[in-house]
Amino acid sequence: MVYVTGVGLVNVDRHYDKSTRRLAFEASTAALESSMAEGVDFIIVASSISYLHEPQLDLASYIASSMGLRGVRSITVECGEASGLAAVMTAKALIDSGQASRVLVVGVDKLSEYPSWRVYKNLSLLYDTESDAFYSIGLGGIAGLLMRLYMNVYNVDRLTLAYWPALMHQNAKANPYAMLRFAITPEKVLEAQPVAEPLTLLDTFPLGDGAAALVLEGKASRGVLAEIVDVESATGYQSIALSDDPLKIESLEVAYGRLVERTGMGSVDVVELHDSFTITGILILETLRFTERGKAAEAVAQGVFSVGGEGPVVNPSGGLKARGHPIGATGVYQVAEVALQLAGEFPGLKVDGARSGLVVSINAMGSSSYVAYMRAVG
Amino acid sequence: MALMPERGAGIHGWGVYIPRFRIPMQEIAREWGWPDHQWRALGMMEKAVAGPDEDSTTMGLEASLNAIRRAGVNPKDIGAVFFGTESKPYAVKPSATIIAEAIGATPLTMASDLEFACRAASEGIKASIGLVTSGMVKYALVIGSDTAQANPGDVLEFTASSGAAAFIIGSSKGSAAVFEGSSTYVTDTPDFWRREGSPYPRHGEGFTGEPAYFAHIIGAVRGLMDKLGLKPSDFNYAVFHQPNGRFPLKVGEMLGFKPEQLKLGLVTPMIGNTYNGSALIGLARILDYAKPGERILVAPFGSGAGSDAYSLIVTDVVEEKRGRAPLVDDYINDKISIPYSVYAKFRELIRVVRE
Amino acid sequence: MGEWSSARVWRSRVYRYRLIAGRCRSCGRAHYPPANACPYCGSRDLDEVELPRVGRLISYSVVYATPFEDRDRSPVVIGLIDLGIARLVAEVVDVKPGDLRVGDRVEAVFRRIAVDGNTGLIVYGIKFRPVRVG
Numbered sequence: 035m036v037y038v039t040g041v042g043l044v045n046v047d048r049h050y051d052k053s054t055r056r057l058a059f060e061a062s063t064a065a066l067e068s069s070m071a072e073g074v075d076f077i078i079v080a081s082s083i084s085y086l087h088e089p090q091l092d093l094a095s096y097i098a099s100s101m102g103l104r105g106v107r108s109i110t111v112e113c114g115e116a117s118g119l120a121a122v123m124t125a126k127a128l129i130d131s132g133q134a135s136r137v138l139v140v141g142v143d144k145l146s147e148y149p150s151w152r153v154y155k156n157l158s159l160l161y162d163t164e165s166d167a168f169y170s171i172g173l174g175g176i177a178g179l180l181m182r183l184y185m186n187v188y189n190v191d192r193l194t195l196a197y198w199p200a201l202m203h204q205n206a207k208a209n210p211y212a213m214l215r216f217a218i219t220p221e222k223v224l225e226a227q228p229v230a231e232p233l234t235l236l237d238t239f240p241l242g243d244g245a246a247a248l249v250l251e252g253k254a255s256r257g258v259l260a261e262i263v264d265v266e267s268a269t270g271y272q273s274i275a276l277s278d279d280p281l282k283i284e285s286l287e288v289a290y291g292r293l294v295e296r297t298g299m300g301s302v303d304v305v306e307l308h309d310s311f312t313i314t315g316i317l318i319l320e321t322l323r324f325t326e327r328g329k330a331a332e333a334v335a336q337g338v339f340s341v342g343g344e345g346p347v348v349n350p351s352g353g354l355k356a357r358g359h360p361i362g363a364t365g366v367y368q369v370a371e372v373a374l375q376l377a378g379e380f381p382g383l384k385v386d387g388a389r390s391g392l393v394v395s396i397n398a399m400g401s402s403s404y405v406a407y408m409r410a411v412g
Numbered sequence: 413m414a415l416m417p418e419r420g421a422g423i424h425g426w427g428v429y430i431p432r433f434r435i436p437m438q439e440i441a442r443e444w445g446w447p448d449h450q451w452r453a454l455g456m457m458e459k460a461v462a463g464p465d466e467d468s469t470t471m472g473l474e475a476s477l478n479a480i481r482r483a484g485v486n487p488k489d490i491g492a493v494f495f496g497t498e499s500k501p502y503a504v505k506p507s508a509t510i511i512a513e514a515i516g517a518t519p520l521t522m523a524s525d526l527e528f529a530c531r532a533a534s535e536g537i538k539a540s541i542g543l544v545t546s547g548m549v550k551y552a553l554v555i556g557s558d559t560a561q562a563n564p565g566d567v568l569e570f571t572a573s574s575g576a577a578a579f580i581i582g583s584s585k586g587s588a589a590v591f592e593g594s595s596t597y598v599t600d601t602p603d604f605w606r607r608e609g610s611p612y613p614r615h616g617e618g619f620t621g622e623p624a625y626f627a628h629i630i631g632a633v634r635g636l637m638d639k640l641g642l643k644p645s646d647f648n649y650a651v652f653h654q655p656n657g658r659f660p661l662k663v664g665e666m667l668g669f670k671p672e673q674l675k676l677g678l679v680t681p682m683i684g685n686t687y688n689g690s691a692l693i694g695l696a697r698i699l700d701y702a703k704p705g706e707r708i709l710v711a712p713f714g715s716g717a718g719s720d721a722y723s724l725i726v727t728d729v730v731e732e733k734r735g736r737a738p739l740v741d742d743y744i745n746d747k748i749s750i751p752y753s754v755y756a757k758f759r760e761l762i763r764v765v766r767e
Numbered sequence: 768m769g770e771w772s773s774a775r776v777w778r779s780r781v782y783r784y785r786l787i788a789g790r791c792r793s794c795g796r797a798h799y800p801p802a803n804a805c806p807y808c809g810s811r812d813l814d815e816v817e818l819p820r821v822g823r824l825i826s827y828s829v830v831y832a833t834p835f836e837d838r839d840r841s842p843v844v845i846g847l848i849d850l851g852i853a854r855l856v857a858e859v860v861d862v863k864p865g866d867l868r869v870g871d872r873v874e875a876v877f878r879r880i881a882v883d884g885n886t887g888l889i890v891y892g893i894k895f896r897p898v899r900v901g
C-alpha cells in the first residue's frame with residue numbers, strides 16, 4: 035500500500051530558460067512542500083530522452099546533488115515513454131519491501147532543446163532500432179500505418195477519429211499545466227499539416243518540456259491525496275510486425291489483466307492514458323475493453339468518455355495530446371493528475387466524486403506497458 | 413588459326429537493373445538553355461536516374477541477383493566477383509565484397525573493384541574467362557554498374573545515366589552463350605578523365621570520338637575478326653559501347669555492320685549511357701531475344717582508352733533461362749518521369765549540408 | 768553523427784543484406800530480424816530461413832516528419848509488409864505515395880538505409896517497392 039502525499043507539477047511548455055535539473059528541482063520542491071515531508075529515503079528520476087537532449091549519465095545522482103539532497107539514495111529509471119510509471123512502480127516496490135518509507139519520484143524531459151527534425155529522429159529510438167526504427171520512421175510512421183490499418187479493418191473514417199484530439203483539447207482548456215489550452219474542431223484535425231499520413235500534427239503531442247514529482251509514502255498520517263493500490267506491467271513484441279493482431283496492444287492486455295487479478299478492481303471513475311497519437315489512445319481504449327473493437331472512435335465522438343458520459347472520464351488533463359508529453363515525465367504527470375482528481379483538488383476539468391482511477395502508460399506501440407490502479411482515501 | 417581458350421567459357425546467367433526514374437531530354441535542355449537540336453543529334457530520348465538511396469553497389473546487387481536466377485548456380489560456387497564501376501560509393505573500400513556478401517558467395521571467393529572508365533567490367537569478363545578456363549574458379553560474377561556523373565550544364569549531362577548489368581561466367585558446358593574469341597586494344601589516350609577528389613569528369617569533346625572511341629573499338633573488333641576469320645555479316649547482332657545514340661551506329665557503319673544488326677543492342681536512347689553497363693545491358697537485351705546458334709559481337713569501350721571485342725555463340729539453353737528474371741525491356745518500360753529539380757536532388761546536384 | 772559503428776554494421780550484415788529470418792524449431796514460426804529466442808514461444812532452438820522477396824502491403828504511412836538527413840527522400844513511406852511466413856516493417860520506395868494502395872504486391876530491393884554524415888559508413892539493407900515488372 036502506497037500513498038501519494040505530495041505532488042508537484044511544472045506546466046508543460048517550451049522552457050528554453052530551464053535545464054533538466056532546474057525543471058526537476060521545481061517539480062520536486064513543489065511536491066515536497068505539498069507533502070510537508072521532511073527528507074526522503076530515495077529519489078527516483080524518470081527520464082528518457084534527456085540522455086540525448088541534455089546528455090548526462092547517472093542523472094538521478096546529479097539531480098539529487100543539485101537540489102541539496104546529498105546522501106540520499108538515487109536511481110534513474112529509463113523505460114522510454116513509460117519511464118514515469120515505471121519509476122512509480124519501482125518506488126512502490128521499495129516501500130512495500132520496507133527498504134524505504136518515503137520516496138521522491140520525479141519525471142523530467144525536454145523536447146524543445148533541438149529543431150523538430152532532430153527530435154523526431156531521437157523519438158524514433160523509442161521504437162526497436164533493430165526492426166521498425168532501422169528505417170526512417172520519423173515521428174509517427176508506425177502510428178500512421180496502424181491508423182490506416184484501423185480505418186481499413188473497421189471501416190472507420192478519418193473524421194470520426196478526429197474527435198479524440200478535439201476532446202483532448204477541450205479537456206485541457208482548464209488545466210493550468212497543459213501546453214495546448216485551446217479548443218479545436220474535428221474538421222481542423224484533418225486540415226492540419228500531415229505528419230505521418232493519415233495522421234496529422236493535431237493527432238499527436240506538442241514538443242514541450244516538463245517535470246512532475248510525487249512524494250510516495252508507506253504510512254501516511256497526514257495530507258494523503260490518494261492511494262496507489264497497485265502497479266503492473268508487461269513487455270510486448272519488439273515490432274508491430276511480429277503481432278498477429280497489431281490493433282491490440284498485447285503488453286497492455288497482459289499488464290491490465292495482472293492488475294485486475296491482483297486488485298480485483300472493477301470499473302473506475304477516471305482514467306489518464308497514453309495518447310501519444312490519436313490511434314494509440316483509441317487502441318488503448320479497445321485493449322482495455324472500454325468499448326468493442328473498432329468502436330472506440332465512435333464512442334469518443336458520442337461523448338462516452340467525456341464528463342457526464344457513460345464510461346469513465348478519460349484524460350481530463352487533456353492527455354498527451356494537449357497537456358503535453360515530456361517523454362519520461364509523462365507517467366508521473368498522470369499519477370499526479372489522478373491523485374488530485376481523487377482528492378477533489380485537480381485544478382482543471384474536475385471529475386466530481388471520483389473514487390477510483392486508472393493510469394496507463396506505454397512505450398512506443400507497446401514494447402512495454404504499465405498500469406496503475408488508484409483509489410481515493412477516507 | 414590461333415588457339416582460342418575462350419571457347420571453354422560461356423555465360424550461364426545474365427541480368428540487369430535499371431532504376432525506375434527517367435528524366436526526358438527536354439527537361440535538361442530547358443534547364444540549361446540548350447536547343448533541342450543538341451540532344452536530338454545525340455540520338456537520345458530520356459535517361460535513367462538512380463533514386464536517392466541507390467548507388468552503383470545497390471544496382472549492381474540487383475543485377476547480380478537476376479544473373480544468378482538465370483544461371484541457377486549456388487552462390488557458394490562463385491569463386492570471383494568483379495565489380496566494374498567509375499562511380500564507387502567509397503573511394504577506398506570495395507563494393508565487390510558487399511555484393512559477394514549479399515549474394516552469399518563469401519567468404520571463399522575473390523572479390524575486387526575494377527577501374528577503367530566504362531570498360532572495367534569488360535576486362536572483368538576477360539579475367540573471368542581466364543579463371544574459369546584455367547579451372548581456378550567454377551563460376552565468376554562480373555558486374556558493370558554506374559551512377560554516371562556529369563557536371564551540371566555539361567553536354568555530358570544528356571547521356572550520363574544509371575544502370576547495371578551482371579553475368580555469371582562459367583564453363584562453356586551448359587552455358588547460354590559460349591565465348592568464341594576475344595581481342596583487346598589499349599593505348600594511353602586521355603579523352604575523358606576525373607581526377608581524385610573531383611566530383612565530375614572532364615572530357616575532350618570531339619577528342620573522345622575519332623582517336624578514342626572509334627580508333628579503339630575498330631582496333632579491337634578488327635583484331636577479333638582477324639583472329640577468328642569472321643566478317644561483319646557473320647554476326648547476327650553487334651553491340652558497342654554506347655555513350656550516346658549516335659556513336660554506336662557510326663562505328664558499326666565504319667566496321668561494315670548494318671543498322672539491323674545493331675538495333676536490338678542499342679539501349680542508350682531509352683535509358684542513357686550507363687557507362688560500365690552500357691554495352692553490357694545491350695548484350696543482355698540481345699540474350700533476352702536471341703535464338704540458339706546466333707552469333708553476337710560485343711565491344712565495350714573505356715576512356716583512357718581501351719576496347720575489348722568478344723564473339724559469342726548462343727546455345728539452346730538460352731531459352732529456358734530467359735524467363736527466370738525480368739527482361740531488359742521490362743526494366744526499360746517500368747518508369748516514372750521526373751523533372752530536372754527532382755533529378756538534381758536525387759543525384760546530389762543540390763548539395764545538402766549535413767551535420 | 769557517428770552513430771553507425773563498424774562493428775554494429777558488420778554484425779548485422781548477413782540478415783540485412785539477405786532477408787535472413789529466425790525460425791523456431793519448436794513452434795515453427797518465423798520472425799525478422801532473427802532474435803535470440805522465439806518471440807512467440809520463447810524457445811531458443813532456432814534456425815534461419817531466407818524470406819521470400821515478394822509480398823503484400825498490409826498498410827503504410829507517408830511520413831513527412833522525417834529527420835533532416837532523410838529530407839532528400841521525404842516523404843518517406845513506411846509499410847507493414849506480409850511476406851507469407853513473416854511480416855516486417857520497411858521503407859517502401861520507387862513510388863509516388865499517391866499511387867500506393869493497400870494490397871499492392873511489393874518486392875525487396877537492396878538500398879542504402881543510411882549514410883553516416885560526410886565521412887562515415889554507408890549502411891545497406893532491404894527496402895521494398897511496388898512490383899511493376901513481370
Ligand SMILES: [Zn+2]
Pocket residue numbers: 791792793794795796805806807808809810
Ligand atoms: Zn517458437
